[in-house]
Amino acid sequence: MDLKRKPKVVSLFSGAGGLDLGFKQAGFRTVYASDVWQLACDTLKENDMADEIYCGDVRSIDFFELKEKYGEIDCLIGGPPCPPYSQTRHYLIGKANGFDDERAGFAVPEYFRALKELKPKVFLFENVDGFTFKTHQEEFDFLKDKARELGYKITYKVVNCANYGVPQTRKRFFCIGYLEELPEFVFPEETHVDPSKNTDKLPWVTCGDVISEFDNITEEEKNQRPGQKDFDLLTQIPPGDNYLYFTEKRGYPEPKFKWKSRYWTFLLKLAPDRPSWTIQASFSTNQGPFHWRNRFLRIEELKRLQTFPDEYVLLGEMKDKWRQVGNAVPVKMANILASKIMEVYFNGTR
Incomplete structure (x- = not known):
């Protein structure tokens, strides 16, 4: 595929690049990736994961400037830091969670600031399954309300990655948002299953x-x-x-x-x-x-x-x-979702 015709991605909280690599394999081009940890940014550079890699606080990014530099952005991807929504956080006395977390409580609102300023066709938001628990109703409602306010419909699911062929029973929350006039996103059908269940699907990868x-x-x-x-x-x-x-x-x-x-x-x-x-x-x-x-x-x-x-x-x-x-997001899981996004919204090419 011609590099200039690949759908353009902005990646936030990129880490080592699990999401980015899955999208790259599916035919996307990450024009801008960012993380606050220098080593993770160096890893992204070492593997040539994006045209531009910014190492620093997401709050200092001017997304309007980014859009002016790279033109229309097709897709925003990212998994804001998960500790504020982790189940283990409930066992830590005196540790605030959700938006009140002093180290990363700002990350989810910043993701939606990026969505507002970039206005891509599609976005992918990832976090731990705890994000959907009643203890985080405020944050979950914020995601749904903000997406609707910005003109997006959303489809979300807590995924067990093992059910998609990843050799890990890793549960993660994925939310795919798309502009209201675009077709509905439906999660790909699960391909694997616990072998103790009698179905025609493939057994889990061990x-x-x-x-x-x-x-x-x-x-x-x-x-x-x-x-x-x-x-x-x-x-x-x-x-x-x-x-x-x-x-x-x-x-x-x-x-x-x-x-x-x-x-x-x-x-x-x-x-x-x-x-x-x-x-x-x-x-x-x-x-x-x-x-x-x-x-x-x-x-x-x-x-x-x-x-x-x-x-x-x-x-x-x-x-x-x-x-x-x-x-990281398992690369295979990222690629499965990215491939479906490519199929539904970009017909295999931009």
Whole structure:
């Protein structure tokens, strides 16, 4: 496709570029991407993800100026930082959530400022499924009301990415908005399903399907102890289980933990015959998922579970890379939605 004819995208809160890469694969051209984290911006540059990459606060972006520079923008994409809407936020005493969060509460309103000033044909908004919970009714209503006020109809869905062939049971909220005069957006039909359900769909893609070639332990990894002081317990937990294995409710003869006394991810292990659970953005010594061989996951494995190409470059130290890939939208999920947007609104070309 001629570069000049590709639908033009502005990407906000771009991170390592999961959304951007999915859109690029579908035939879009990201003319402008931005993030506040320098390492993420460097990763975007390293992988040639946008014509222009801005590293800085979204509140300082003049979107009118952007439109003047690049002409009509076809699509706005982005996932505002999710901690204000995360389920774990409810466990943090004294931490405000939603719009009151002091670090990122401004991000959702800024996304809609961009929508107002750019006025693209279509937008994609992504966040954690907690965004739709009753505790965030104000923010969810803001999204719906603001979209309508700006002349957009919306279609939204909480997606389990495993149901679209991603090897991860990662639930995320996606909202697709389109100008009122444009055709309705309908989410692509789910293609995969939990294999225990008797349907004609494909079974979930499993961890074993995508990372089995890494099923070994290096000399360096032999000296590491996931779970720290509970490493010996980790080795006893069956693949696909967590600390609850050692509770009275589960029938363990000498219980070591009380039921639901820890985060669910505590000592959580992958199973090769099912998808991964959600990859977290922060590396942890005792919060999983861990490999079924009782070791930390490798960045190469995280990329596979998040459907990044092996050759995609992540810059920084190990924990920096982990944060980048853990925060990303799975590339395959982004590509499925981008391809549908391309089909419905751009007929494969601009």
